[in-house]
Amino acid sequence: MSANYNNSAWFYDGLARLVYGRALINAQVYLLHQIPAKSNVLIVGGGTGWILDELSRIHPKGLSITYVEVAPAMMLLSKKRNTGENSVVFINDAIENVSLSPDFDVAITPFLFDNFTEQTLHKVFNSISALLKKNGLWLNASFQLTGKWWQRVLLKSMFVFFRLICNIEASKLPNIRECFEQDGFKLITQNNFFGDFIGAGCYKKIIAEIASMF
Ligand SMILES: C[S@@+](CC[C@H](N)C(=O)[O-])C[C@H]1O[C@@H](n2cnc3c(N)ncnc32)[C@H](O)[C@@H]1O
Numbered sequence: 001m002s003a004n005y006n007n008s009a010w011f012y013d014g015l016a017r018l019v020y021g022r023a024l025i026n027a028q029v030y031l032l033h034q035i036p037a038k039s040n041v042l043i044v045g046g047g048t049g050w051i052l053d054e055l056s057r058i059h060p061k062g063l064s065i066t067y068v069e070v071a072p073a074m075m076l077l078s079k080k081r082n083t084g085e086n087s088v089v090f091i092n093d094a095i096e097n098v099s100l101s102p103d104f105d106v107a108i109t110p111f112l113f114d115n116f117t118e119q120t121l122h123k124v125f126n127s128i129s130a131l132l133k134k135n136g137l138w139l140n141a142s143f144q145l146t147g148k149w150w151q152r153v154l155l156k157s158m159f160v161f162f163r164l165i166c167n168i169e170a171s172k173l174p175n176i177r178e179c180f181e182q183d184g185f186k187l188i189t190q191n192n193f194f195g196d197f198i199g200a201g202c203y204k205k206i207i208a209e210i211a212s213m214f
Pocket of ligand 1: 004005006016024044045046047048068069070071074093094095096110111112124
């Protein structure tokens with residue numbers, strides 16, 4: 001059985017705030033500032049949807065947002081968020097099962113990949129990559145290990161906790177950065193948070209011919 005974040009919807013944000021303070025929010029808000037006006041934006045795995053409140057604070061109007069979240073309880077909370085005058089389509093399904101036009105200017109994956117096995121990562125990554133336009137931006141936030149002992153302790157605790165509660169499949173971080181590199185994405189800007197345990201990267205989808213030259 002795959003992960004089910006339904007069970008955690010009612011406490012997810014409270015727990016995240018308790019452990020990480022505002023770091024998870026700051027990382028995502030940093031990314032949201034990279035979004036150009038009037039973009040067609042795909043958000044995958046937005047959880048309880050607070051990212052919509054933050055996005056609408058930065059862009060009160062002009063965006064077309066497609067919000068894809070697989071957990072029904074998370075989706076229920078997300079639909080109550082403020083989306084300003086932006087147009088939003090909510091899709092309660094796994095992104096790899098959804099058929100969408102491949103014309104997004106921006107894709108956002110906030111802590112979507114950390115709990116995936118390498119196999120699931122590649123499947124989900126490819127389905128999102130295919131929806132992004134040439135020169136589109138991919139905004140990704142993930143946990144990362146940069147050699148500090150406490151990062152491993154915290155990561156292990158998260159995996160154990162979320163395996164018990166949400167049945168997550170992974171027990172180690174998959175190689176997310178490698179996916180971007182192999183698929184011809186160029187890292188435009190990156191910022192780290194919470195003692196470098198959280199990485200927020202803005203990648204650009206460059207055309208295949210150019211990608212192969214690097
Ligand atoms: C670790 S949580 C992060 C939630 C939120 N981004 C945050 O930072 O608070 C991952 C979220 O991705 C959703 N998710 C997992 N796999 C998905 C998939 N294949 N398609 C869409 N959503 C998915 C989960 O239901 C969950 O809400």
